[in-house]
Amino acid sequence: MEFFTHFGRYLIMLKGMFTKPENTKMYWKEFMRQCVDIGIGSLGIVSIISVFIGAVSAVQTSYQLVSPLIPTETIALIVRDTVILEFSPTLVCIVLAGVIGSKIASELGNMRVSEQIDALEIMGINTKAYLILPKIAAAMLTIPLLVIISMVLGIWGGRLAGVASGIISADAFDRGLLTKFIPYNVTFALIKSYTFAFIITSIPSYYGYYVKGGALEIGRSSTKSVVVSCIMLLFADYVLTQLLLTH
Amino acid sequence: MIEFINIGKQFGENKVLTDVSHVMQTGQCNLIIGTSGSGKTVLQKCLVGLFEPDRGEIFYDGLSFTEMNNQSRKELRQQIGMLFQGSALFDSLTVEQNVMFPLEMFSKMTIGERKIRVNEVLARVNLVDANNKFPSELSGGMKKRVGIARAIVLNPKYLFCDEPNSGLDPQTSLVIDKLIYDITKEFNITTVINTHDMNSVMEIGENILYMYQGKKEWTGNNEEIIFSKNERLNEFIFASKFLQDAKDMRMLEAKGIIADDRDMDEILKNGDKLTN
Numbered sequence: 001m002e003f004f005t006h007f008g009r010y011l012i013m014l015k016g017m018f019t020k021p022e023n024t025k026m027y028w029k030e031f032m033r034q035c036v037d038i039g040i041g042s043l044g045i046v047s048i049i050s051v052f053i054g055a056v057s058a059v060q061t062s063y064q065l066v067s068p069l070i071p072t073e074t075i076a077l078i079v080r081d082t083v084i085l086e087f088s089p090t091l092v093c094i095v096l097a098g099v100i101g102s103k104i105a106s107e108l109g110n111m112r113v114s115e116q117i118d119a120l121e122i123m124g125i126n127t128k129a130y131l132i133l134p135k136i137a138a139a140m141l142t143i144p145l146l147v148i149i150s151m152v153l154g155i156w157g158g159r160l161a162g163v164a165s166g167i168i169s170a171d172a173f174d175r176g177l178l179t180k181f182i183p184y185n186v187t188f189a190l191i192k193s194y195t196f197a198f199i200i201t202s203i204p205s206y207y208g209y210y211v212k213g214g215a216l217e218i219g220r221s222s223t224k225s226v227v228v229s230c231i232m233l234l235f236a237d238y239v240l241t242q243l244l245l246t247h
Numbered sequence: 248m249i250e251f252i253n254i255g256k257q258f259g260e261n262k263v264l265t266d267v268s269h270v271m272q273t274g275q276c277n278l279i280i281g282t283s284g285s286g287k288t289v290l291q292k293c294l295v296g297l298f299e300p301d302r303g304e305i306f307y308d309g310l311s312f313t314e315m316n317n318q319s320r321k322e323l324r325q326q327i328g329m330l331f332q333g334s335a336l337f338d339s340l341t342v343e344q345n346v347m348f349p350l351e352m353f354s355k356m357t358i359g360e361r362k363i364r365v366n367e368v369l370a371r372v373n374l375v376d377a378n379n380k381f382p383s384e385l386s387g388g389m390k391k392r393v394g395i396a397r398a399i400v401l402n403p404k405y406l407f408c409d410e411p412n413s414g415l416d417p418q419t420s421l422v423i424d425k426l427i428y429d430i431t432k433e434f435n436i437t438t439v440i441n442t443h444d445m446n447s448v449m450e451i452g453e454n455i456l457y458m459y460q461g462k463k464e465w466t467g468n469n470e471e472i473i474f475s476k477n478e479r480l481n482e483f484i485f486a487s488k489f490l491q492d493a494k495d496m497r498m499l500e501a502k503g504i505i506a507d508d509r510d511m512d513e514i515l516k517n518g519d520k521l522t523n
Contacts, residue, residue, distance in 0.1 A: 022321075023352050115335040122295055122407075123349050124324035 010206045016128040017136075031134040038100055038135070038201075039142030043149070045099060046092055050150040053087045054079060054157030062167040072168045076176025079158035081185065088150040089189045090237050093196035096143065097229040101204035104135055105225040108208025109218035117209070132205040136198060143197035144190050151189070188244050195240060196233050203229045248273045248308055249294065249405065249437055255302035256289055263289045264300070264461045274435045276428055276451040278442055281458035282483060287441045288409065290458065294439065295327060295407055296320055307405065325353055328398030330427075332410040334390040336382040336397070342369070343378040346396045353401060368396040372426060388419035392426070399430060405437045406430070412444040420444060424451050445484060448472065457483070473497045 021027040061078045108131060111117045120127045155177065162168040168176075207225035211217055249271040256264040263286045271277040279287040292298040294305060296312065305312040307323060315323065336345050343365055350361045369375065372392040382390060391411060398406060408427060412420035428451045431438040440447065448455065452469035457480050465477045472484060473494055485491045500507045 026352050110338075114333055114338075115331045116337055118297055119329065119331060119335040121297060122324060122327055122329045123352065124321040125352060126321075 006206075009210065010202070013128055013132070013206055013209065014202065016126070017133040019126050019129050021129060022125055027130065027134060030130065031138055034134045034138035035142055037103075038138050039146065042096055042099055042142075042146060045095060046146045046150050047153055049092060049095055050083075050088065050153035051157035051160070053091060054083055054154035054159075055161030057082050057087065057154075058158035058162040058167065059165060062162070071176075072172050073176030073179060075162060075168050076158070076173040077179050079162075080155055080177050080181070083154035083158070084151050084185050084189050088147050088154055089192040089196060090233070092147060092150045093143065093193065093200060093233055094230055096146070097196075097200040097204075097233060098226050100139065101200050101226045101229050102222045104201060105204035105208035105211075105222040106218055108132075108205060109211040109221055112209065112211050113214055113218060128209070132202075132209065135205060136201045139197040139201040140194055143200075144193040147189060147193040151186075188240075191244065192237065192240055195236050199232050199236060200229045203232060248306075249277075249439065250306040251294065251303060252306075253303040254290065254293055254300045254305070256286075256293060256298060256300050262461055264293070266303070267458070267461070267463050268303075269456045269463060269466060271437055271439050272454050273437045274431065275438070275453040276431055277437070277439045277454040277456070278448060278452045279439065279456050279458060280441075280443060280448060280452075280483070281464075282443070285458040286461040287458050291407060291409060291439065291441050295329060296324070325401060326404045328401070328403035328406045330391065330394045330398050330406070330408040330411055332413050334382070334394040336390060336393055338382055340381075341378065342374070342380050342382075342385070342393050345382070345393060346400050349397065349401050364400060365396075368400050369393075371399070371430070372396045387414050388423065391415065391423050395423075395426060395430070399434070399436075402434065403436065405439070408438065408440040408442075410441055410443075412442065412447060417446065420446060421450065427451065445490060448484065459483075473501070 058075055058079050061075045062072075065072075065074060108117075111131070117127050117131070120130065159170065159173045162173055163170050204222070204225035207221040207228070208218075211221045250269075252268045254264050254267045255262075267286075267290060279290060281287045289298060293300045294312075300313065303313070310323070312320070312323065337348065340348065343362075346365045346368060347361050350356055350364060354361070356364065365378075369378065372395050374389060374392050374396065377385070377389065377393075382393070385393065406427070411423050411427060415423065424447050427438060427440065430436065440451075442448065449469050449472075452472065455465075455467055455469065455472060456463060457465040457477075459479050465475060465480045467475065472480070475481065481494075485494045496505070499505045
């Protein structure tokens with residue numbers, strides 16, 4: 001029963017976001033601030049993770065390809081597809097669920113507990129629209145961009161590790177990258193990243209916005225929001241893969 | 248003027264407010280007092296629309312707040328200022344940005360005009376040279392003053408203050424009380440204050456509503472409270488021996504038994520002679 005209560009309230013929160021803004025300029029300002037926070041703020045961690053993901057997948061693929069009948073270009077092909085299909089959208093978004101999700105939940109939770117949300121309500125501001133919508137919109141704009149950057153850096157990391165450890169030559173890696181490339185895979189990855197961006201911002205927003213109590217509860221709801229976001233993200237990953245990649 | 252009639256509110260099985268009715272007068276400091284858990288915060292939150300009452304009606308200058316649609320409520324709320332118990336300042340904004348926020352959101356002023364208005368209200372609450380400070384750099388009293396400045400920057404018709412003196416020393420409390428009182432008179436605002444600070448009750452209590460277990464127990468002003476025979480009210484207001492003595496002195500003054508312009512030094516000197 002508790003699940004339905006939360007789910008119903010979550011849907012009501014989402015519905016409540018869509019009203020006419022009191023001042024478009026202020027909403028735009030908040031949206032830009034969130035773009036910087038979410039997009040630029042996460043660029044460092046996304047870059048580091050992506051390079052290492054690519055590097056590790058190149059080395060591990062080469063370790064598993066023991067047959068001399070399989071050309072070395074296959075390593076690049078596998079790195080490319082795993083990075084595009086799974087590692088960049090899913091792994092990066094799981095990390096972002098921790099980084100951005102906990103920040104959103106604790107920021108909104110702190111605003112709720114210290115009555116800042118009430119203060120905005122009293123002023124006549126729709127707090128769901130002003131505080132939550134710019135976060136979700138900014139994430140849906142910046143996270144797919146981060147995922148694209150992650151794909152590039154992941155493949156580059158694989159190439160770097162492959163060449164540096166002598167597993168594959170740069171030419172062979174580049175040839176492999178162009179072999180059997182399916183552009184739809186990028187579209188699929190972007191669909192996933194839009195969905196994940198929505199999940200990893202709306203769920204922490206819900207937990208932060210409706211927090212009750214004090215500092216302890218803010219911490220708890222922040223942790224819970226990250227856990228729930230990750231589970232929902234993995235569930236959505238499975239559903240999307242099933243829907244969009246099976247014939 | 249804010250009038251509320253038969254306000255009722257319960258959370259689950261817990262009845263917090265039972266048929267509370269009262270009129271908050273324009274240009275006066277209207278106090279809601281009561282022990283912790285008596286329902287005064289819930290009543291104030293119902294009045295500003297943060298909680299929906301289960302029963303009853305609220306009127307702002309004759310307009311029914313309870314029957315208003317969301318848009319009308321939003322418009323009315325732009326005429327409401329509120330000072331929160333913890334000040335509720337936006338942590339990431341400076342003092343100037345905090346006070347300017349309602350102006351940016353709702354006024355069509357230019358940035359220059361906004362800055363002038365912000366400096367005006369900051370000067371009104373005696374806060375100068377604090378424009379670029381963050382809330383974390385301010386003392387409790389300064390935070391309250393910034394909260395008041397933000398609440399009055401749009402020239403509200405109604406000002407709500409939730410425990411304005413909580414966490415402040417007695418001297419700063421008096422300063423805040425005087426500031427609220429002066430602003431109420433200067434701009435002819437309907438001010439509603441939630442408090443259990445006895446100094447506030449005695450200093451600025453022009454229209455007092457005493458709540459007990461979610462019900463209206465007594466109403467009056469700071470003069471009438473001295474002579475009230477209501478036992479619960481007396482237990483609450485004059486809880487300590489010191490305050491009981493102060494009440495007795497006030498009553499003796501009022502009945503002319505001792506002069507209100509008495510010379511305490513003289514009395515004490517005579518007292519010394521008596522004991523000798």
